Amino acid sequence: MEREGVRMADEALFEFLHMEVISYIFKSLEKDDSDNGKCTAKLEGMGFRVGQGLVERFTRDIPRFKDELDIMKFVCKDFWAGIFKKQVDNLRTNHQGVYVLQDNRFRLLTQISAGKQYMEHAPKFLAFTCGLVRGALSNLGVNSIVTAEVSLLPACKFQVMMQRA
Amino acid sequence: MVTLVCCVMFKHIYVYIYIYFFVVVVEVLMFYLSFLSLQEFKLMYGMLFSLKSFIKKLSPTDVKEGFLSYQTSKYKLHYYETPTGIKIVMNTDIAVGNVRDVLQRAYSTIYVDFVVRNPLCSLDEPIQSELFKQKIDAFVRGLPFFSARVT
Numbered sequence: 001m002e003r004e005g006v007r008m009a010d011e012a013l014f015e016f017l018h019m020e021v022i023s024y025i026f027k028s029l030e031k032d033d034s035d036n037g038k039c040t041a042k043l044e045g046m047g048f049r050v051g052q053g054l055v056e057r058f059t060r061d062i063p064r065f066k067d068e069l070d071i072m073k074f075v076c077k078d079f080w081a082g083i084f085k086k087q088v089d090n091l092r093t094n095h096q097g098v099y100v101l102q103d104n105r106f107r108l109l110t111q112i113s114a115g116k117q118y119m120e121h122a123p124k125f126l127a128f129t130c131g132l133v134r135g136a137l138s139n140l141g142v143n144s145i146v147t148a149e150v151s152l153l154p155a156c157k158f159q160v161m162m163q164r165a
Numbered sequence: 166m167v168t169l170v171c172c173v174m175f176k177h178i179y180v181y182i183y184i185y186f187f188v189v190v191v192e193v194l195m196f197y198l199s200f201l202s203l204q205e206f207k208l209m210y211g212m213l214f215s216l217k218s219f220i221k222k223l224s225p226t227d228v229k230e231g232f233l234s235y236q237t238s239k240y241k242l243h244y245y246e247t248p249t250g251i252k253i254v255m256n257t258d259i260a261v262g263n264v265r266d267v268l269q270r271a272y273s274t275i276y277v278d279f280v281v282r283n284p285l286c287s288l289d290e291p292i293q294s295e296l297f298k299q300k301i302d303a304f305v306r307g308l309p310f311f312s313a314r315v316t
Binding site: 012015016019022023111112113114115117118121125 | 278279282283284285293294295296299
């Protein structure tokens with residue numbers, strides 16, 4: 001769906017929709033005086049369902065994965081590229097079920113700031129993506145917990161912790 | 166010395182961001198950041214609005230672009246308005262020619278990218294984004310008729 005040098009409208013559509021979803025959820029839950037936790041949980045849940053569906057579509061023609069590391073590499077390369085038009089910049093693991101995905105120019109954060117400004121709002125924009133990763137992994141047979149942290153926009157890190165049954 | 170003011174204004178009169186003051190005299194330029202008072206801003210908006218409608222009435226043919234710029238003995242003010250009502254104003258030295266495409270580029274590559282697509286920038290409030298300020302600063306400094314030499 002992407003041509004060189006042409007900016008397709010579908011990118012902008014997802015961006016704006018994502019922005020509105022976040023602001024809608026935060027505004028509607030503000031009236032109940034509940035804390036941020038509920039809002040991010042809702043966003044993460046939405047991302048989960050979307051991630052499940054997306055990974056079904058992306059793995060249509062791909063053979064089974066050999067192991068967890070293979071799955072994580074797929075997430076970092078094809079999955080990320082399919083959604084954000086770029087790959088994850090760095091993948092680290094401790095080989096015991098914890099993986100850290102680092103994206104130095106996260107697509108949803110590049111327009112916001114190039115440093116420390118708006119830092120406190122950044123986690124809101126990562127919740128949906130955490131859910132995306134969790135949903136994708138769950139449909140590939142891996143239970144996990146995904147969290148995100150950001151220290152300097154637009155770079156951010158997603159931490160995936162595999163849950164063994 | 167000629168003062169160059171670059172400011173971006175919105176549909177609503179009480180909204181504005183900040184003002185760059187540049188000094189451009191063909192080869193000489195000095196730059197500092199300053200804030201216009203609300204009163205001055207209202208005056209400026211009123212002046213531009215009246216100029217625009219005045220020129221529209223005066224034009225012998227159907228107005229396509231309308232008011233582009235005006236020139237005094239000291240400076241030249243360039244004006245660009247988008248279909249959505251965003252107004253971009255830039256003051257330069259009188260030697261500078263038509264900058265309509267420059268202003269349009271400023272709108273489409275900087276304003277749209279870093280303000281409209283920024284979820285934390287509300288479209289009817291003054292722009293607080295540091296990234297936007299950085300980008301527009303770099304953009305203006307990169308213009309061919311911008312010169313950083315100070316006398």
